[in-house]
Amino acid sequence: MNDAVTDDAVALAERIRAGSLGEREVVEAAIQRIEEHNGSLNAVVATRFDNALAEVDRGLPDGPLRGVPVLIKDLGVDVADLPATNGSRLFADNIATHDSEIVRRYRRAGMVVLGTTNTPEFGKNGSTEPALFGPTRNPHSHEHSPGGSSGGSAAAVAAGMVPVAHGSDGGGSLRIPAAMCGLVGLKPSRGQVPTAPHPTALANPLTVHHAVSTSVRDSATLLDIVAGAVAGSPYGAPHGPLPYADEIATAPRQLRIGYTTTAGDGTVADAECAAAVRQAADDCAALGHEVTHAAPDYDAATAGSVFSVLMRAPLAGTVEDRLRELGRGLRPDDLEPLTRRMVDYAREMPAHELMRALADAERVGWDVGRFFAEYDLLLTPTVAAVTPPLGTLDTSDPEGIRRQGGVYSSFTSVFNVTGQPAISLPFGATPQGLPLGVQFVGAHGDDALLLRLAAQLEHARPWR
Numbered sequence: 001m002n003d004a005v006t007d008d009a010v011a012l013a014e015r016i017r018a019g020s021l022g023e024r025e026v027v028e029a030a031i032q033r034i035e036e037h038n039g040s041l042n043a044v045v046a047t048r049f050d051n052a053l054a055e056v057d058r059g060l061p062d063g064p065l066r067g068v069p070v071l072i073k074d075l076g077v078d079v080a081d082l083p084a085t086n087g088s089r090l091f092a093d094n095i096a097t098h099d100s101e102i103v104r105r106y107r108r109a110g111m112v113v114l115g116t117t118n119t120p121e122f123g124k125n126g127s128t129e130p131a132l133f134g135p136t137r138n139p140h141s142h143e144h145s146p147g148g149s150s151g152g153s154a155a156a157v158a159a160g161m162v163p164v165a166h167g168s169d170g171g172g173s174l175r176i177p178a179a180m181c182g183l184v185g186l187k188p189s190r191g192q193v194p195t196a197p198h199p200t201a202l203a204n205p206l207t208v209h210h211a212v213s214t215s216v217r218d219s220a221t222l223l224d225i226v227a228g229a230v231a232g233s234p235y236g237a238p239h240g241p242l243p244y245a246d247e248i249a250t251a252p253r254q255l256r257i258g259y260t261t262t263a264g265d266g267t268v269a270d271a272e273c274a275a276a277v278r279q280a281a282d283d284c285a286a287l288g289h290e291v292t293h294a295a296p297d298y299d300a301a302t303a304g305s306v307f308s309v310l311m312r313a314p315l316a317g318t319v320e321d322r323l324r325e326l327g328r329g330l331r332p333d334d335l336e337p338l339t340r341r342m343v344d345y346a347r348e349m350p351a352h353e354l355m356r357a358l359a360d361a362e363r364v365g366w367d368v369g370r371f372f373a374e375y376d377l378l379l380t381p382t383v384a385a386v387t388p389p390l391g392t393l394d395t396s397d398p399e400g401i402r403r404q405g406g407v408y409s410s411f412t413s414v415f416n417v418t419g420q421p422a423i424s425l426p427f428g429a430t431p432q433g434l435p436l437g438v439q440f441v442g443a444h445g446d447d448a449l450l451l452r453l454a455a456q457l458e459h460a461r462p463w464r
Contacts, residue, residue: 006464008215009068009163009222010245013110016067023056023067027112030069034114034161041137043146043155045074046082047115056112064221066110071165073153074116075123076198077102077209087119087130087149090322090334101196102166102209102226109225117152117165120395121336122315123207126176126408127393128152131336135390138181140433144387147177147408154181154212164218170207171307172382172412175424179382179437182426182463183212184454186219189445190419191237193223194230205361206310206416214464216455219423220244223447238445247448248455255453257284257440258294258371259379263410265300273381276427276436280379283461284453296371296378303364303414309349309357310417315339316346338395365418365444372420372443377453380411382424382437411439421447423454426463 007015015021031049038044052069060066078084078096085091103113118136120128128151129135138146139159146155150167154177157165167174169187178185193209200207210226213219224243229236259281261274269277285291323330335343371378385407393408394400415422421444424437442450 006160007163008213009065009218010215012068012163013065023060024053026067027052027056027069027114030114030162033159034156037159037161040142041139041155041159042134043117043136043152043159043161044071044115045118045133045152048079048082049114052112052114060110060112061108063109063111064225068111068164069114069162070106070111071115071117071153071156071162072103072113073119073150073165073167075119075149076168076195076207077166079103079113079116082116085132087121087123087132088335088339089132090319092132098197100198101194101230105226114162117156119150119152120148121339122318123149123168123170123173124311124315124339124342125149125393125395125401126172126405127388127390128177129390129393129395137390138387140182140435143389144434145180145390145392147180147387149173150212151177154178154183154185157181157183157212157214164211164213164222166209166211168207168209169416171311171416172409174210174212175382175412175422175437175439176408178212178424180387180435181212182429182435183214184216184219184426185212185424186210186223186447186450187415187422188223188227188447189237189421191229191233191235192227192239192447194228194233196230200234205419206307216248216451216458217245220248220451244448244451248451250452251456252449252452255289255376256374257281257289257291257377257379258375259291260293260295261381262295263380263384264296264298264414265304265406265410267384267407267410269381269384270386272386272430272436273384276438277379277381280427280438280457283457284379287456287460294375296368298364298367298414300414302360303417306357306361306364306417307413309353310361312342312346313349313354316343319343336395338398338401341398361417364414368414368418368420369443376442376449378441380439380441382411382439383408384410386430386436387434415441418444420444421450423450425454425457
């Protein structure tokens, strides 16, 4: 079974289907790897090993990833009978009663849920260091961050605990940890993946759910499994006629790709991150694509204001609902200082400010959209600086987060505002061995084109 540790999810499923691996054998091996590595990494915060093995013994659905183990990020997606903490002490004793829709879809595909992964409190940090569970460590260097907010999932996949893990992205929360851990991290178009049973309240359009993986084909296959709105969803995204897993078998036509190493807010990528982008641009040109130095023209201050408001307002609602459920007020140790500041701000925010932010989000989307009338894709660094040491992004120091946090989301968060698909791909490493990532962005609904180019680059420059 040791040779299967480096298999991606698709390869594992193929070997199970062919009979060369047993489902229980695969799941037991994943459990063993979690038990071996999680003590040093702190990526997994709750497990259901006995129940998972019992499900295997009863018989799994004959889906496309039958027998493949998966972990679920402990934020905004529930696994029945496991803690649903959102990385917060306020929810420390909250136990989920039902599976979220995305978990149900994983199960219907034959996947086996082994547990949940660490996340910063409510996902509001680019590093995974919650007070509730403590920091998750990067498998490439235990002194460094795995990114956030899907840092637990990324660390688990990078360490080989499981081939794929669920994550979510509200400002870069899949793409940032994917870049810092050397993985593929796709943020699908807004509306591709359902959030049920957790409503967006039509006012939280930033966050999209998907996964981190070691291969493009895993990301495409998982998107086929989870994409599609549930009945009554307030919005959805267009879906191409072919499964995404089939789309990646065909190389894209010649594309017009714009690239930049300067974010819209003026943040300039450091030398190593910029060099990865230039190498990716050269690789795309060598594949026959037309690559030009170009970037969208939009009001970065407005985009930043939208992001700030839409990160805070739903958070305050979540906290108020929890306090109402508990029948008490907010205590000093319920929330980390950064979260408490965000909640206090939102509590005082007038309703018209939220409405203005929602309208401004559309305006920013129109401005950015004009770029994609001329270019097929945009290429940028995923993050503007190399992976930081643990403690750099400390939520007990909100001012420090304000000064430094933007460096790690300056290239990612605007595309949560616009709702466009974006993918982070592994692209080399620093001399110290820390992974680097580059980001490609497509027009809304053009997830297939992103995956096709990503697959073409993976074939040309394999990273596994």
